[in-house]
Amino acid sequence: MTSESILQLRGINKSFGAVDVLHDVDFDVVPGEVVALVGDNGAGKSTLVKCIGGIYPIDSGSYVYDGREVTVHNPRDAAALGIEIVYQDLALCDNLDIVQNMFLGRERKTGITLDEISMEKAAQETLRSLSVRTVKSVRQRVSSLSGGQRQTVAIAKAVLWNSKVVLLDEPTAALGVAQTAQVLDLVRRLADQGLGVVLISHNMNDVLQVADTIAVLYLGRMAAHVKRSEVDHTQLVELITAGRSGSIGMAPSSTGATS
Amino acid sequence: MSELTKSVPEEQGSDDMAAAASTIPMAGGIQDHFRTYMQRVRGGDMGSLPATSGLIVLVAFFWIAHPSFGSLGNLANLTQQSSTSITLAMGLVFVLLLGEIDLAAGVAAGVCGCTMARVSAGYNWPWPAAILAAVVTGVVIGVLTGLLCAKVRIPSFVVTLALFLAFQGVNLWLVNNGAGQKGNVSIQDNFINSLYNGEMATWGGWLLAAAVVAGYAAVKITGQAKRRRAGLSAEPIVIIGVKIGLLAVISIVAVYLLNENRSINKTSHVVNQGGKLVRVPGESLQGVPWVVLIIVVLLVISTFVLTRTPYGRHVYAVGGNAEAARRAGIPTDRIRLSVFVINSFLASIAGVLLASQHRSVDASQGAGLTLLLAVAAAVIGGTSLFGGKGRPMDAVIGGLVLTVIANGMSDLISGNNGSAYQYIVTGGVLLLAAAVDALSRRRAGSSGLA
Numbered sequence: 001m002t003s004e005s006i007l008q009l010r011g012i013n014k015s016f017g018a019v020d021v022l023h024d025v026d027f028d029v030v031p032g033e034v035v036a037l038v039g040d041n042g043a044g045k046s047t048l049v050k051c052i053g054g055i056y057p058i059d060s061g062s063y064v065y066d067g068r069e070v071t072v073h074n075p076r077d078a079a080a081l082g083i084e085i086v087y088q089d090l091a092l093c094d095n096l097d098i099v100q101n102m103f104l105g106r107e108r109k110t111g112i113t114l115d116e117i118s119m120e121k122a123a124q125e126t127l128r129s130l131s132v133r134t135v136k137s138v139r140q141r142v143s144s145l146s147g148g149q150r151q152t153v154a155i156a157k158a159v160l161w162n163s164k165v166v167l168l169d170e171p172t173a174a175l176g177v178a179q180t181a182q183v184l185d186l187v188r189r190l191a192d193q194g195l196g197v198v199l200i201s202h203n204m205n206d207v208l209q210v211a212d213t214i215a216v217l218y219l220g221r222m223a224a225h226v227k228r229s230e231v232d233h234t235q236l237v238e239l240i241t242a243g244r245s246g247s248i249g250m251a252p253s254s255t256g257a258t259s
Numbered sequence: 260m261s262e263l264t265k266s267v268p269e270e271q272g273s274d275d276m277a278a279a280a281s282t283i284p285m286a287g288g289i290q291d292h293f294r295t296y297m298q299r300v301r302g303g304d305m306g307s308l309p310a311t312s313g314l315i316v317l318v319a320f321f322w323i324a325h326p327s328f329g330s331l332g333n334l335a336n337l338t339q340q341s342s343t344s345i346t347l348a349m350g351l352v353f354v355l356l357l358g359e360i361d362l363a364a365g366v367a368a369g370v371c372g373c374t375m376a377r378v379s380a381g382y383n384w385p386w387p388a389a390i391l392a393a394v395v396t397g398v399v400i401g402v403l404t405g406l407l408c409a410k411v412r413i414p415s416f417v418v419t420l421a422l423f424l425a426f427q428g429v430n431l432w433l434v435n436n437g438a439g440q441k442g443n444v445s446i447q448d449n450f451i452n453s454l455y456n457g458e459m460a461t462w463g464g465w466l467l468a469a470a471v472v473a474g475y476a477a478v479k480i481t482g483q484a485k486r487r488r489a490g491l492s493a494e495p496i497v498i499i500g501v502k503i504g505l506l507a508v509i510s511i512v513a514v515y516l517l518n519e520n521r522s523i524n525k526t527s528h529v530v531n532q533g534g535k536l537v538r539v540p541g542e543s544l545q546g547v548p549w550v551v552l553i554i555v556v557l558l559v560i561s562t563f564v565l566t567r568t569p570y571g572r573h574v575y576a577v578g579g580n581a582e583a584a585r586r587a588g589i590p591t592d593r594i595r596l597s598v599f600v601i602n603s604f605l606a607s608i609a610g611v612l613l614a615s616q617h618r619s620v621d622a623s624q625g626a627g628l629t630l631l632l633a634v635a636a637a638v639i640g641g642t643s644l645f646g647g648k649g650r651p652m653d654a655v656i657g658g659l660v661l662t663v664i665a666n667g668m669s670d671l672i673s674g675n676n677g678s679a680y681q682y683i684v685t686g687g688v689l690l691l692a693a694a695v696d697a698l699s700r701r702r703a704g705s706s707g708l709a
Contacts, residue, residue: 076588091586095579095647096572104576105587107569114567117489137492 005064006031006196007052007083007165012061014044014051021047023220025061029165029196034187035225036207037200039217040240045200048217049167052198053085054078066164084158088170092150094143098135099123101142102157126160127152130189134182148179155186159193166190167198172206184210204233218243223250289495307641309695310656313688317660321667328670331521335548337662338517339455342550343368343612345658347633348640349561349651350605353598355637356565356578358646359408359415361602362630363400363422368610369625370426371396373433375611376620379448381439386450390611397607398600400426405596415599423630431622445619454553455615458546461518467552468510474559476503517547550612554655557605561651574598579647609633635685636661639692645700657692664688 007029014022022044029035039045050056052063054072063070065081072078078085092101099116102123108115123138132152135145142150151171158166168187172180187210191197201207207214214231216223216239223243231239231248238245300308321328347364354361361367371393379389400422407418435441446452459467479499486493522544529538565571576584577594585591613629614620638644639660640653668681 075586079588087586089582091580091583093576093579093583093647095575100572100576104572104584105589107572109569112568114569114572117485117491120491121489139492 004030006066008062008064009052010062010064012048012051012063013059014047014056015059021220022051022058025217025220025222026225027052027215027222028225029198030213031164031196032191032194033212034191034197034199034210036211036214037198037217038202038204038207038214038236038240039223042219043217043240044220045217046169049085049169049198049200052078052165052167053083079161079163082162082164083167084161084163084165085167086151086154086158086169086171088173092142092154095141097141098138098145098153101153102126102160106161122160123156126156129193130156130159130186132156132186146179147174148176148182151175151179151183152186155183155190159190159195163195165196165198167200169200170202171199172201172203180206204236208233208236216240216243216249218250221250224248289497292495292498305641305695305699307650307653307656310640310653310660310692313639314656314660314663317663317667321663321671325667325670328667331516331519332523332544333666333670334516335458335521337659337666339548339550339616340666341658341662342455342548342554343609343616344629344633344636344661345554345655346557346605346609346612347629348636348654348658349557350602350609351633351637352642352649352651352654353561353565353574353605354415354602355634355642355644356574356646356649357595357598358578358644359595359598360419360634360644361404361415361599361606362419363404363426364419364602364606364609364633365625365627365630366423366426366430367397367400367603367625368606368613368629369430369620369623370400370433371607371610372614372624373430373444373610373620375451376444376446376614377433377437377439379451380444380446381437386448389448389451393611394604394607397603397605397610400606401600401603402596404603405599408599409592409595427622427626430624430626434620434622434624443619443621446614451611451615452618453615454549455612456618457549458517458544459549459552461546463552464514464518464547467547467555468514471555472503472507472510475506479503514547517551518545520545553608553612557608558651558655561601561605565651570594570597575647632661632685633658635689635692638696639688641692641696643696643700644693645696660688661685 005028007027009025009027012022012025012027013020025044025048027037027048037045037048047056051058052072054074054077057073063072065083070077070081072081072083075085093104096104099120103119108119108122120138127135127138130152135149135152142153145153155166155168155171171183171187175183184206187197187199191212199207199211208228211228213225213227214236215225216236218240221243224239226248231245235245235248239249243250318328327333347368351361351364354364374396375389375393378384378392379386384392404415404418404422407413408415434444479494479502483493483496483499520541520543522542525541525543527538527541529536531537565574573584573589573594576587576589577591581591584594610625613625633654636657637649637654638657640650640655640657642649642653642657664685665681668684669678
């Protein structure tokens with residue numbers, strides 16, 4: 001997972017005042033794979049995602065995208081590179097419909113007016129390409145959608161923009177069993193379409209079900225980045241809570257130093 | 260992983276939904292259309308339905324209770340009297356869409372009107388320069404308000420409350436300083452005075468009606484044809500026909516009535532002039548008031564901006580979920596600033612009309628109830644106080660409702676009690692409208708529609 005990575009972070013540091021949140025973090029995203037980013041509360045998952053998405057600037061470290069070292073100052077830079085974040089709180093406007101939300105901030109125009117027809121067709125096609133069949137009409141207001149449907153719309157938005165890397169922040173946190181299955185299914189399909197997918201989740205079942213590799217953050221450090229096949233549920237929980245599990249994870253001294 | 264990609268258990272359950280999904284976008288029968296509409300209404304998305312039906316009921320009530328309410332002269336009065344609060348309310352719709360408020364819009368209109376009166380009557384500027392001065396004043400006020408709200412981030416309620424007080428002082432200063440009359444500045448310019456009080460030639464009214472109906476029909480029909488060609492669900496042609504027909508009937512009847520001679524002395528009559536009886540010819544007072552043209556133009560432009568341009572889309576987005584809009588890369592600060600500028604621009608037009616109405620300005624220009632009635636008009640029309648929902652048309656309907664109440668009540672109850680009841684009823688109607696807004700939001704929350 002070095003040469004073929006689309007996104008490569010090396011030695012990322014980030015602190016807020018006196019608080020070190022990320023410490024020498026390395027992270028890779030590979031096209032066509034789902035990498036799960038796990039860790040306990042406060043391990044730095046959200047901060048890492050926000051650094052990738054350009055919401056927080058990184059203090060030091062290298063950010064290599066598609067083989068080029070880049071600097072991401074704001075969410076627009078990240079979006080321009082093809083990095084899309086689907087937030088936990090979804091960031092959809094309830095008073096707008098699905099098409100309007102999917103194209104929000106990047107509307108297609110003819111002259112000075114909105115090109116509704118081409119946007120509506122593109123939105124329909126995207127949902128079709130993801131085999132989304134639970135949405136009745138793309139002109140439905142988002143407020144009329146269920147949690148799973150909203151998540152679907154938010155994810156489809158990322159696909160619509162031909163993103164290469166999609167970061168999903170707790171996409172199944174608020175969903176029921178059937179809807180979770182739907183969303184995980186969609187996550188898998190995203191990777192199958194060749195996107196690099198980062199899945200942040202607290203739910204070990206989701207992670208073990210859908211991820212190809214698993215990155216574990218422990219107190220701001222990358223404790224381990226392992227293949228799905230190399231770990232089981234128990235080891236994963238150990239990695240999250242203690243930073244190490246048997247031979248995997250951080251050396252005992254470094255875990256001791258941080259606590 | 261393959262068992263995941265294949266299917267999930269409840270897929271079977273959603274198959275019928277999928278089948279429905281493939282048919283709905285293509286069909287678009289009248290029944291479907293009607294059913295969707297009813298669903299939306301029941302879900303709490305009533306738009307201007309309550310206000311429109313309220314308007315019809317009120318007109319019918321006052322007409323029956325007091326037949327002179329429906330006289331030709333009063334019809335013209337209604338259109339003129341509603342024009343100032345409609346213009347002001349149209350600007351407020353933009354601000355309300357973001358969930359903000361501008362308490363100073365009324366006195367800002369007053370400042371613009373006083374500026375115009377001072378330069379026109381005091382310094383003898385020609386009318387284009389005087390009106391331009393009013394508009395520039397409005398835009399400057401808007402930029403000031405917008406900067407304080409969007410950049411300094413003071414809540415708009417506080418900013419505009421402060422400006423509401425300050426602008427009353429500015430008004431007082433404007434009417435008492437500079438060249439020309441002090442205290443009460445009367446406007447001599449015929450053009451400015453006829454903006455509110457004047458009428459179009461009869462052919463002008465017909466031309467306006469024809470332009471409105473033809474324009475509406477063209478937009479509706481070409482839009483529908485385009486969607487149909489693209490294979491998207493389109494409004495049924497019958498519904499479009501009914502809408503165009505309805506608009507045509509309303510326009511034709513209104514123009515016809517306003518083009519009738521509404522003068523009280525329209526037939527020739529005999530008067531006593533210096534002890535001699537003289538037959539004087541009948542007077543003529545007919546035509547669609549100019550304010551109707553002004554309102555139509557403002558309505559068309561603001562509706563176009565809000566519904567057909569990316570800017571308008573962003574206004575709704577910021578009003579619906581500012582954080583989502585920010586993450587989508589929309590410059591929320593600039594949008595916030597811009598709505599205050601648009602609002603004050605429209606307030607300056609309202610100020611010009613207010614000054615024109617009285618053919619003069621004084622220190623209380625735009626103070627008192629002017630603003631509150633305009634906010635009430637927008638809310639009664641269906642614009643939400645919570646942001647994200649509203650249309651310029653709401654201002655027109657709401658403004659008409661309030662004017663009909665004020666006008667009808669003063670006809671109905673003569674004497675001092677007239678305005679007492681009028682205030683009470685107006686307040687009651689506003690409460691009713693706000694209740695409809697709040698309840699429909701709650702309803703929307705529970706039914707998943709908004």
